[in-house]
Amino acid sequence: MIEARGLTKRYGRQTAVSGLDFRVEPGRVTGFLGPNGAGKSTTMRMILGLDLPSSGSVTVNGRRYRGMVWPLHEIGALLDARAVHPGRSAYNHLHSLAAANGIPRDRVDVVLEQVGLAAVARKRVGGFSLGMSQRLGIAGALLGDPGILLFDEPVNGLDPDGILWIRTLMRSLAAEGRTVLVSSHLMSETALTADHLLVIGEGRLLADMPLDELIARDATDRVEVRAVDHHRLAGELRTLGGEVTLRPDGTLLVVGVESAAIGELAAARGHVLHQLRDVTSSLEEAYFRLTEGSVVYRAPVPA
């Protein structure tokens, strides 16, 4: 488990992270969302003891990272896939990491096999594609078979096969009872992998809740209806108190009347329905509602 209390980081006069309180629990994938520059990477570096908090604290399994003697057995991290000496082979890179934490050398072969790099284990890392480097970074995180895993933007540069692979990997790691924290700015990807979300913007915690709850929170549920006589149905729905919009293709978008009520009304009034469907809002919409006004780098909207 990872626990942050009042975690704050200032660089000179700029505050990168301010007063974060959160717990990352085992047994589920926690997505760490926020726009670029929101403080995700800073937070991850503080979890790993690389940067020192200006105030507050963050602990891993109840202890500060810098005090851990064999950290890779408890927590593994993928930070920057390119942070490898280009002249070293994938095998030797992992071997040096394993040696630093008393991890048996056979584990290197095991994780190389697991991430699909066994065939290029003796090749120099300098020649690796971004996707291969990403897999090597993940191998490094898995090396100590840790109970906690940290992934910073793990799907960057991966092909669709790779993305599916890492999604499955993260889900199975969480299913084994491990703590998994994944930072990302890809909404659709996060929606597919995460059970729980931490959202930060401008260094502050905006949300800490299950994915479903975040999407459902103050989301307006809409119902999509296709009826043969949509004009008559629209009028009848309005008298029930619904807010109805007629789309150009003839579909009605209804807010304020539940789908069950619409179905009963249609049956009672003899309407022929071609479609009756609940429309839930997406993570992307929920995310934009949350981070609105806290986007640090925003491109000017093209005219």
Add this chain to the structure above:
Amino acid sequence: MNAHLVRTAAEGRRHGPRARLRATARSEWVKLWSVRSAPAVLGATAVVIVLGALVLCSGYRSGWASMSASERAAFDPASTSLRGIEPAQLFVGALGVLAVTGEYGTGLIRTTLAATPQRAQVLVVKGLVLGAVVWAVTTASSFGAFALGQHLLTGPVPHAELEDPGVLRAVLGGGLYLTLIALFGTALGALSRSTPLGLAALFGVLLVLPLMVGLLPSGLADGILPYLPGEAGSQVWHVMPPSPHSLGPWQGFSLFALDVVVSAGAVLTLTRKRDV
């Protein structure tokens, strides 16, 4: 924690600070030998040390006749054969700087420190592993250069034997001096965390500073020169003192060692607080 999480990964783990130290040393050892640059630079160092003996000793043999009596009296056959150390210090010094700054340049240092959060230990062990390897290579090269050099100094040119007073100390001193240079480079690399800055600092102190001081009027220069790190340290591989103002061999070497210890101390206090 679930029992099934404890797997083969934990099997190699031993407890206690000695095990921690051994693990760090093994990791640094693997890192040192798994890139081509370290063996290449160490090989070049050995070649330069021996080549120095070849060039200088044959130079003295062929030019002996043109030398004046006072020049002949000041000739130190042992340290002449060891002067390949002067260019070799560039190689081992750069190796020391790059051992640290290379990791900062790629960002690998974050992975290293995430695996071993004991930062002081990482840096000290990195220095010791590199130092041990440099010591072995340069000590062997010094003996090789000495043997080759003395073999070339024939006829009227005097030569030295290992049994002569101070000679064995000078030959062993060659390896010791270059080891300290490598450690000095490691410390300056860790202080600057940048390859060009680290190299500039190291070679500024070792090479440029003595040249600058040498431009001053001799009375002033004689008072400063012997205490400069490179000048003080290199007394240990000289049999005859190069100038009447030179420090004694071990006196000078200790002063240089002190410089290295002070810069290492600065590194260790700084790394605790720095973000990476």
Add this chain to the structure above:
Amino acid sequence: MPTDTSGTPVPAARARRPPVPRHAPVTPLSRGRAVLASEWIKLRSLRSLRATALSGFAFSVGLAFLVCSGFQARWHTLGAQAQAHFRPVDTGLGFLQITPLFFGALGALVVTTEYGTGQIRGTFVATPQRPLVLAAKALLVGLLGFGLALVTVSAAFLLGQSRLSGATPHASPADSGAAGAVLGGALYLTLTGLLGLFLGALARSTAVAISALLCLFTILPVLVNNLPKGFVWRHTVPYLPSNLGFSLWHSHVGFLLRPVSAGCVLALYVVVTAAAGMALLRTRDG
């Protein structure tokens, strides 16, 4: 419908956006001018270059000041022999034993920083005529380097001599040999800048290029200059770049070459390194 200059109608989609203006027609001269402009912008905006140039200037002027002040303060403690051997110009320009490192590094950085960051690929994509790129860099380093060198050496000379007064001999720019030494020193620094540039192009790495310069300008001279002046010495050591430079600014050349021939040999070094750099540039990847 819009038309282009020849009156032919162009599709609306293309006409909507004005085309990127291009100097027409393309001649070797206009191509060269474009490369030069691009290199000039890069040179101007590189912070490490400015820092190196500035520290080289400050170092030279400061050292001349320090050394001349030292001699002025200690003049009476020097022995009669040392006083007789004192040459104010040589002493004042003593920094020229070290400043070549700054100029060499300056030249090397112009190339190696591009390799270090990977920007060189962008440069070669923009201008596939690789030797042209190197030539443009060399032209700029040569011109700017000479300007910087002349300012540096003159300022250091004037400040140094201004420290010497009373019994201490001192020189004025009008003295015989003084202007020649200053000009020779500036030429020496310019040529080391170019040597650094082409060494950088050969090495493609800052660390390697600077190590090579250190070897050439600080270690080799210390190592071999005091060897007995036998036959081999006389036919090799005077041709070291540092000794050729020494001939250009120092009044006491001893066994070394005369200034004019030294300048020519040093220029030859630059030309040979340049040729090697150009040849490798054509064949190498990246």
